[in-house]
Amino acid sequence: MKIWAILILVLALAVIGTAACIGYDIFRDRQHTVLTDGSVPAYTDWQPYPTKEMKPIFMLPPKTSSKVKRIRYGKDYMAIKVESQNSQVGWIFSGQPFKLKKAK
Numbered sequence: 308m309k310i311w312a313i314l315i316l317v318l319a320l321a322v323i324g325t326a327a328c329i330g331y332d333i334f335r336d337r338q339h340t341v342l343t344d345g346s347v348p349a350y351t352d353w354q355p356y357p358t359k360e361m362k363p364i365f366m367l368p369p370k371t372s373s374k375v376k377r378i379r380y381g382k383d384y385m386a387i388k389v390e391s392q393n394s395q396v397g398w399i400f401s402g403q404p405f406k407l408k409k410a411k
Contacts, residue, residue, distance in 0.1 A: 349397025
């Protein structure tokens with residue numbers, strides 16, 4: 308009986324710890340903003356690299372600031388989920404004319 312209680316406690320702590328880590332990661336991502344230097348296309352979904360089949364759902368105009376919702380990155384790419392000033396949400400990719408800045 309004690310083994311089951313310990314096993315359940317360990318499992319519960321693992322689940323709570325994982326949820327806390329994910330929540331903190333999202334919190335850190337949302338401390339950033341994107342500042343555009345030119346028009347930046349935003350897509351419905353992210354992949355490590357945009358493909359020709361992907362069509363932009365909206366464009367972020369030059370010289371605008373957008374809230375960051377999530378950041379995904381790997382060895383040689385970065386995808387950023389942004390919310391535009393008119394509340395549209397989409398993914399933009401590194402290599403486009405924007406700067407990622409930590410909000411103050």
